[in-house]
Amino acid sequence: MTRQHRVTIAYVFKTIVWPRRKLLFVGLILITVNRLTGFVLPSVSTYLLDEVLSNRNIKLLKVLLAVAAAAISVQAISSVVLTNLLSVEAQRVISILRARVQRHILMLPMKFFDDNNSGSLVARVMTDVEGVRNIIGTGVVQLVGGAISIVISFFFLVSISPLLTGCILVPIAIFWAISLKTFAFIRPIYQERSRVNAEVTSRLAETFKGVRVIKGFNAESHEIKTFERGVEQIFQNVKRSLMSVSLVTGSSVFLLQLATVGIMGLGAYLIVDNQLTVGQLIAFALYLGFIITPISQMSSIGTQLTESFAGLDRTEELLNLKTEYENEKGTTPIGTIKGDVVFDNVTFEYEPGKPILDMVSFRAEAGTITALVGSSGSGKTTIAGLVASFYKPVRGSITIDQLDLSSITPGSYRNQLGVVLQDDFLFDGTIRENILFSNRNASSIELTNAIKAARVSEFSERFQHGLDTVIGERGVKLSGGQRQRIAIARAILADPRILILDEVTSNLDSESENLIKESMTELMKGRTTFVIAHRLSTIRMAHQILVIEQGAVAEKGTHEELIELRGRYFELYTYQCKI
Numbered sequence: 001m002t003r004q005h006r007v008t009i010a011y012v013f014k015t016i017v018w019p020r021r022k023l024l025f026v027g028l029i030l031i032t033v034n035r036l037t038g039f040v041l042p043s044v045s046t047y048l049l050d051e052v053l054s055n056r057n058i059k060l061l062k063v064l065l066a067v068a069a070a071a072i073s074v075q076a077i078s079s080v081v082l083t084n085l086l087s088v089e090a091q092r093v094i095s096i097l098r099a100r101v102q103r104h105i106l107m108l109p110m111k112f113f114d115d116n117n118s119g120s121l122v123a124r125v126m127t128d129v130e131g132v133r134n135i136i137g138t139g140v141v142q143l144v145g146g147a148i149s150i151v152i153s154f155f156f157l158v159s160i161s162p163l164l165t166g167c168i169l170v171p172i173a174i175f176w177a178i179s180l181k182t183f184a185f186i187r188p189i190y191q192e193r194s195r196v197n198a199e200v201t202s203r204l205a206e207t208f209k210g211v212r213v214i215k216g217f218n219a220e221s222h223e224i225k226t227f228e229r230g231v232e233q234i235f236q237n238v239k240r241s242l243m244s245v246s247l248v249t250g251s252s253v254f255l256l257q258l259a260t261v262g263i264m265g266l267g268a269y270l271i272v273d274n275q276l277t278v279g280q281l282i283a284f285a286l287y288l289g290f291i292i293t294p295i296s297q298m299s300s301i302g303t304q305l306t307e308s309f310a311g312l313d314r315t316e317e318l319l320n321l322k323t324e325y326e327n328e329k330g331t332t333p334i335g336t337i338k339g340d341v342v343f344d345n346v347t348f349e350y351e352p353g354k355p356i357l358d359m360v361s362f363r364a365e366a367g368t369i370t371a372l373v374g375s376s377g378s379g380k381t382t383i384a385g386l387v388a389s390f391y392k393p394v395r396g397s398i399t400i401d402q403l404d405l406s407s408i409t410p411g412s413y414r415n416q417l418g419v420v421l422q423d424d425f426l427f428d429g430t431i432r433e434n435i436l437f438s439n440r441n442a443s444s445i446e447l448t449n450a451i452k453a454a455r456v457s458e459f460s461e462r463f464q465h466g467l468d469t470v471i472g473e474r475g476v477k478l479s480g481g482q483r484q485r486i487a488i489a490r491a492i493l494a495d496p497r498i499l500i501l502d503e504v505t506s507n508l509d510s511e512s513e514n515l516i517k518e519s520m521t522e523l524m525k526g527r528t529t530f531v532i533a534h535r536l537s538t539i540r541m542a543h544q545i546l547v548i549e550q551g552a553v554a555e556k557g558t559h560e561e562l563i564e565l566r567g568r569y570f571e572l573y574t575y576q577c578k579i
């Protein structure tokens, strides 16, 4: 076992096992009672054959039947209570852990989401924590229960016949060795399986999400082939592990039968030689079952436990990542802001050594509109991301009302921030739910005002179910302009002090264009707005225009000033006017 695993065992013990020590102690007592009562039946059979049948002792038969009935009942009851106690608790812990991991992931910085695909994150929340089941659920019952059964059975076997016991130890040792080898071989196969599964699942989800592009480019056959390759990989992986598992199962059956034949032969000889009774031989065979079954179970539980620890290891690693709220600097909550934003020589890089923004400086006064224009990839979205505190500058500073943004707790700041992005996030729910998403406590008057201001009512009223119309995944049942207006209504309802807008580039008909312009104007009123602008009408409304080129502010000023300058903005403007 690696050092990493030892750390995890200590972690698992401290955080999962120890807080439930009372429950696990009750569980252990129940397991012991359960396994002990299991031994009553084989003991009864010895007496049945050797005493009741041989001496025709009906009185003893009645006692034996009563004892057997009591034992079976206790066994059944303890088994039900055990399952309810431990398995239910394991599932409770799984739910708690899942919620904790999801909460932690959501609080991680944006960089984490840039580096991890959503499919693998889903697996980390849903699958990685499932191993808990093996640690406090059925796994531990089988492990501890199995150990108890083996020790007690071994004691009974030796007491019946040391010679016969010696004979069965050889095949058991062989079986144990085969199992250990096989499971060591299977372990990496299982690890690979969870990785491949996550990959194939997330690609499949993307295929369905991007079905419009796929059909549009007639690329179904490519997606089909990619998926076929994925399922083939899973199949090959499962095939390899199945072959190994069948080797273990096959050898266990073979060795068990070999031991049975040996015992039959040697046992019969001992009976003839009066060293053993028929009842004892039958009891011996029954006790043997109590050893073989847990041994085969325990070797596979060993693998499951290793898998569980590997999963929990990944969970622990994730939970140890610092959230945005654990930044030593960003600890001051901020009250209501005016919205004065200053970039002072801000340099930023996504990857170390590859600067994307270089010494960017500007001031956006509270309540003004700043338009970001410039060629594709110049860094406009990056500037917007920095204003939203999704990323931190590598050098230089960003201040909000003269307070350093990196010293402010992200939540208290983003409470006062609104974003309307090009490909805005709408989820599969009703129009109402999608708008209320930004402010669940909004009154119906506030909602109505937002809907009116964003010109949503103009289309929602035409729908049969109005605001309660379900819009499909990512709003597919709406037009692009309608989706934008919902996103704008959502931002109006949030009533932010600072607003980030990424204008849609897609061509809308002039009616939609006008409606969006009106709703945007409503939204921007009195808020410090940063707009990645594509429409001249928006740009002309701006109090200042920043022309961004190759990560730097190339020009700064109002529309008139920049036109007069006859520089980069003039080029962009005249180019757009031509088309």
Ligand SMILES: Nc1ncnc2c1ncn2[C@@H]1O[C@H](COP(=O)(O)OP(=O)(O)OP(=O)(O)O)[C@@H](O)[C@H]1O
Binding pocket: 114, 350, 351, 356, 374, 375, 376, 377, 378, 379, 380, 381, 382, 383
């Ligand atoms: N998450 C990221 N990780 C690494 N590099 C990134 C990331 N996001 C953007 N970049 C890079 O940063 C540069 C600036 O990108 P940005 O999105 O800010 O440009 P933009 O001006 O908004 O472009 P567009 O107008 O095309 O949207 C690009 O070269 C891009 O490849």
